[in-house]
Amino acid sequence: EEPDENDDYFNMIQSIRDQAEANNLAPLTEVDVGMVCVARFSADGNWYRACIEDFLEENKLQVQVRFVDYGNRDNVPVECLRVLPSESSDLPAMAVECCLQDVPFSCLESDEVVAKFEELTVHQTLTAKLIDVNVRPMVIDLFSGADNVFVNKILSSFNEQEAAETSENAQEDVDAFSPEPPAPIQQSDSNTAQHQRKSRGGARRRSPMGSPCRTFQAALQAAKNSQEWLLNASAKEFESIKASETSRSADKHSDHKEKRRSAGKKRQDDKSS
Numbered sequence: 455e456e457p458d459e460n461d462d463y464f465n466m467i468q469s470i471r472d473q474a475e476a477n478n479l480a481p482l483t484e485v486d487v488g489m490v491c492v493a494r495f496s497a498d499g500n501w502y503r504a505c506i507e508d509f510l511e512e513n514k515l516q517v518q519v520r521f522v523d524y525g526n527r528d529n530v531p532v533e534c535l536r537v538l539p540s541e542s543s544d545l546p547a548m549a550v551e552c553c554l555q556d557v558p559f560s561c562l563e564s565d566e567v568v569a570k571f572e573e574l575t576v577h578q579t580l581t582a583k584l585i586d587v588n589v590r591p592m593v594i595d596l597f598s599g600a601d602n603v604f605v606n607k608i609l610s611s612f613n614e615q616e617a618a619e620t621s622e623n624a625q626e627d628v629d630a631f632s633p634e635p636p637a638p639i640q641q642s643d644s645n646t647a648q649h650q651r652k653s654r655g656g657a658r659r660r661s662p663m664g665s666p667c668r669t670f671q672a673a674l675q676a677a678k679n680s681q682e683w684l685l686n687a688s689a690k691e692f693e694s695i696k697a698s699e700t701s702r703s704a705d706k707h708s709d710h711k712e713k714r715r716s717a718g719k720k721r722q723d724d725k726s727s
Contacts, residue, residue, distance in 0.1 A: 525549035
């Protein structure tokens with residue numbers, strides 16, 4: 455008959471307990487996160503293989519451990535840690551972290567979902583179907599009991615139902631705090647009479663500025679008139695400048711002819727003398 459692997463684990467755990475009770479395991483003096491050791495479980499006082507996950511105090515007198523063969527965690531004083539015997543480190547950890555497919559971790563925030571999960575798994579025969587072993591934690595489908603109750607489906611339905619109730623409650627809160635719509639304004643008798651006169655074709659008062667359309671047209675026409683005035687003024691100014699330049703050029707030409715005439719007359723007088 456081939457040896458059962460479970461027997462090896464049972465013998466290892468029993469050996470650890472016996473050595474710890476007989477004080478044959480050395481206290482763990484150098485404590486660090488990630489170390490594998492032997493720790494005492496506070497619930498039953500027994501000793502199990504454990505991995506140190508975190509320090510809980512600044513003076514490092516208490517740590518959080520995960521029991522690698524069971525998967526549960528506990529807060530343990532440093533004095534309750536022991537060195538793991540070399541012969542007990544050969545067997546791999548029996549507990550493997552997994553997560554349920556299609557069941558988000560946020561479900562664990564609900565007390566109802568956690569209670570239902572415990573109801574389906576505690577003291578039950580469980581069967582796991584591996585979905586993805588290449589990620590950590592591994593993804594599984596979990597079945598409970600002889601009837602193979604699909605745990606994933608039940609927890610997922612709990613989560614969807616709770617989400618729907620939360621959404622409905624939120625909507626009720628919104629409706630409860632929504633302000634009432636304002637009541638319609640009651641017109642006085644004079645306003646009602648004035649409205650009736652308008653509906654019968656009575657004269658309407660015009661605003662001082664007139665309708666928006668007419669106001670815009672008036673502004674546009676004023677801009678056009680201003681533009682035409684600027685163009686006319688520019689044209690007149692240009693004509694004035696052009697006439698001034700022409701007059702200045704004529705005067706300059708006349709002065710030049712006069713100078714030439716005076717110079718010619720002077721040369722004739724010099725020849726005569």
